[in-house]
Amino acid sequence: MDESDLVRRAAAGDPRAAELIWKTHRRWIAAVLLAHKPRQADVEDLLQEVALAVVQKINQLDDPAALKPWLRMIAVNAARATGRKQTRRKGLLRLVRPNVPEEGEGTSDLTTDAGRQRQERARQLGSLIEQLPDAYRECVLLRCARGMSHKQISEVTGLPETTIETRIARGRRMLRELAETSQHTRGDRLAGSPS
Numbered sequence: 641m642d643e644s645d646l647v648r649r650a651a652a653g654d655p656r657a658a659e660l661i662w663k664t665h666r667r668w669i670a671a672v673l674l675a676h677k678p679r680q681a682d683v684e685d686l687l688q689e690v691a692l693a694v695v696q697k698i699n700q701l702d703d704p705a706a707l708k709p710w711l712r713m714i715a716v717n718a719a720r721a722t723g724r725k726q727t728r729r730k731g732l733l734r735l736v737r738p739n740v741p742e743e744g745e746g747t748s749d750l751t752t753d754a755g756r757q758r759q760e761r762a763r764q765l766g767s768l769i770e771q772l773p774d775a776y777r778e779c780v781l782l783r784c785a786r787g788m789s790h791k792q793i794s795e796v797t798g799l800p801e802t803t804i805e806t807r808i809a810r811g812r813r814m815l816r817e818l819a820e821t822s823q824h825t826r827g828d829r830l831a832g833s834p835s
Contacts, residue, residue, distance in 0.1 A: 668786050672715040672778060675778035711796075768815055776811035777811065779797070780808055780812065
């Protein structure tokens, strides 16, 4: 059965068709969410929001061939809405309790050196990826984190494959430059610290 038939069946209320659509596309949707979500947002929570929206709104999809761009739009909108909610919540929290530390501050519960090093490398890479412009971040995550081909990314984003290829190449170059800058900055700080 092709994807257009699945979409029609899901729009008609077939839960198995909707489930199959979700299972087929869930992984790359997670990468889109990673590209657009605010730092503290939980990807699993956002995935649940997107899954619910897909089930509730699939009957509004006029063109079954537009499924991938439609799913991407839902994911981007969910991530951005979460960002707006978090911004409002932080502002209100700071009014009530101005000395509350940011989420993620504090001690780590990892006890091994290797675990702490892995966590630190992942945090550093995540921080670098967050510095990429949205368009580059999304393409790099879809390619590197999800292993999607340029053609698959093109289908999701609606961009030409040549644009995808360019954005991935430029995004990777930006990441290397950011990593080098970050290493130099850390080295300068260490060199300037007293012995």
